[in-house]
Amino acid sequence: xxxxxxxxxxxxxxxxxxxxxxxxxxxxxxxxxxxxxxxxxxxxxxxxxxxxxxxxxxxxxxxxxxxxxxxxxxxxxxxxxxxxxxxxxxxxxxxxxxxxxxxxxxxxxxxxxxxxxxxxxxxxxxxxxxxxxxxxxxxxxxxxxxxxxxxxxxxxxxxxxxxxxxxxxxxxxxxxxxxxxxxxxxxxxxxxxxx
Amino acid sequence: xxxxxxxxxxxxxxxxxxxxxxxxxxxxxxxxxxxxxxxxxxxxxxxxxxxxxxxxxxxxxxxxxxxxxxxxxxxxxxxxxxxxxxxxxxxxxxxxxxxxxxxxxxxxxxxxxxxxxxxxxxxxxxxxxxxxxxxxxxxxxxxxxxxxxxxxxxxxxxxxxxxxxxxxxxxxxx
Numbered sequence: 001x002x003x004x005x006x007x008x009x010x011x012x013x014x015x016x017x018x019x020x021x022x023x024x025x026x027x028x029x030x031x032x033x034x035x036x037x038x039x040x041x042x043x044x045x046x047x048x049x050x051x052x053x054x055x056x057x058x059x060x061x062x063x064x065x066x067x068x069x070x071x072x073x074x075x076x077x078x079x080x081x082x083x084x085x086x087x088x089x090x091x092x093x094x095x096x097x098x099x100x101x102x103x104x105x106x107x108x109x110x111x112x113x114x115x116x117x118x119x120x121x122x123x124x125x126x127x128x129x130x131x132x133x134x135x136x137x138x139x140x141x142x143x144x145x146x147x148x149x150x151x152x153x154x155x156x157x158x159x160x161x162x163x164x165x166x167x168x169x170x171x172x173x174x175x176x177x178x179x180x181x182x183x184x185x186x187x188x189x190x191x192x193x194x195x
Numbered sequence: 196x197x198x199x200x201x202x203x204x205x206x207x208x209x210x211x212x213x214x215x216x217x218x219x220x221x222x223x224x225x226x227x228x229x230x231x232x233x234x235x236x237x238x239x240x241x242x243x244x245x246x247x248x249x250x251x252x253x254x255x256x257x258x259x260x261x262x263x264x265x266x267x268x269x270x271x272x273x274x275x276x277x278x279x280x281x282x283x284x285x286x287x288x289x290x291x292x293x294x295x296x297x298x299x300x301x302x303x304x305x306x307x308x309x310x311x312x313x314x315x316x317x318x319x320x321x322x323x324x325x326x327x328x329x330x331x332x333x334x335x336x337x338x339x340x341x342x343x344x345x346x347x348x349x350x351x352x353x354x355x356x357x358x359x360x361x362x363x364x365x366x367x368x369x
Contacts, residue, residue, distance in 0.1 A: 012211060012248065016241040019215045023223050033216070066213050078216040 022077040031073060032081035035062050036088060040095055040190075041160075041183045045069075046084050052105030053087055056158045058179035091160070100127030100191050102161045115152035117141060122153065125166045127191040132170045154178060166193065211248050218261055222268050225343060228332075229272040229325060239275055243268045265343045273321050312362060319358050326354035 022030025031054065033047040045065030047055040059065040069078050086104070093099040106123070108116045117140040124139075125131050131139075137149035153164040154176055165187045169175045177184035188194040222243065227236040246267050254263060316324065322344060329340045337348040337355075344351065 009245065011208065012245045013241055015208065015211055015215065016244050017237065019219045020223060020237045020240060023220055062217070063213060066216050067209070070209060070212055070216075078212070079220050080217050081220055 018075060019077040019079060022079055030077040030079060031069060032079055032083045033065070033069060034081065034084040034088060035065065036091060039091070041179065041186060044091070044160075046087050047078070048084060048087070049107060051109065052107035053084075053158055053161060054107045054110070056087075056161055058159065058183065087161075094160070095190075097190065104161055106158050106162060108158070108162075111152075111157075114140065114142065114145070114148065115155070118149045118152040119156055119158075119162050119164070122156075122164055122167060123162050125163060127163070127166075128193050130166045130168050130188070130193050133167055133175065134170055136167055150175070160187065163187075166191075210251060211244055214247060214251075214260070214264065215244060218264050222264060225265065226268050226272050228328060229269070229276060235275070239268070239271050242271050246271065259342075262342045266345050269325075269344050273325075276321055315362055319361065323354045323358040323361075326351050327358040330355045 019030075029049065031047050031049055033045065033055075036044040036046065041058065043059050043061060045055065045057045045059040045062070045068075046053065047065075047069055055069065057065060057068065059068070066078065090099070090102055090104055094102070108119055111119070118136055121136050121139040122131075132146075133150045133153070134143070134146040136153070137143060137146040140149060142148070149167075153167055156162055156164040156178070159165075159179060165177060165184045167175070174181055174184055174188075185194065219240070223236060223240050226239045226243070227233065230236050230239060243264065247264060250267075254260065319327070325344055326340055329335045329343060330337075335343075337351045340351040340355070341348045344354075
């Protein structure tokens with residue numbers, strides 16, 4: 001093809017080969033993603049792999065979410081897929097108020113062990129209940145690390161499904177939230193934890 | 196970093212990665228339907244993305260990126276098919292797929308019928324064969340078929356009509 005240099009061709013080939021490997025199952029590390037454009041808490045981006053859900057993010061749109069995934073995962077192929085339909089169904093049931101707790105595989109393998117423990121403990125807080133940053137730090141085995149626990153929660157890659165919105169300050173104030181405090185408040189009211 | 200390593204501007208690489216992420220799975224499926232071979236499909240998907248990248252600057256804002264990619268992929272694949280000697284083997288596999296659909300329809304044809312039918316399928320013009328496959332195996336509507344193979348919905352309908360007409364004639368004759 002005129003105007004295409006060998007260098008360009010090689011680079012495109014590398015990108016396509018990675019994506020194609022993931023498509024045909026020759027490459028197992030590919031990320032699949034899906035969008036939910038119309039939820040009560042705005043646009044959500046979902047992404048996961050064979051071991052479970054790895055991202056549930058509040059995003060401005062599909063390109064915004066993809067830029068984030070590509071920046072975070074480098075050369076790992078990322079592909080839109082219907083494979084996340086079970087997650088979408090679970091979230092729709094959640095938003096409809098039919099099932100407020102999740103039974104989904106979540107893959108937190110990228111995170112540091114302490115962050116993983118904090119999020120693991122957070123996942124045990126049932127809908128309608130809340131805990132404090134300090135309580136979560138204690139349950140994760142580091143009573144003095146409530147600040148670090150707050151940090152882990154703030155960087156929770158799987159919002160809503162790992163319910164970091166159920167963790168509040170000891171004085172009862174909401175604390176922070178990656179998706180913005182109005183969303184944290186909406187989620188807690190939806191679950192009946194706030195009146 | 197090795198300066199000899201093949202490289203393209205980061206923005207262009209990101210653009211390709213975004214297009215691939217959004218449309219790669221369905222484009223690969225579409226191409227594989229035409230060429231029936233994973234390695235060839237990978238080459239053609241690569242070709243498609245390369246052409247897309249070269250032309251992406253001319254894609255008007257707000258135009259249908261997905262339909263545009265489908266057209267590039269279809270043209271690349273059909274061009275490839277026309278120049279392939281493997282056509283025959285590929286059609287055999289394609290025929291098996293159509294066969295399954297057909298047997299649930301107006302009764303299972305006997306082996307002689309089938310052999311005649313698949314020989315006829317093999318002789319269909321490429322666009323008719325593809326339109327028929329998308330209609331029968333994928334149950335797409337004509338708008339969607341047109342978006343994938345190019346042309347209008349009416350033309351897609353005409354392609355499917357012509358294909359089924361030829362095949363039915365063949366079966367009745369047998």
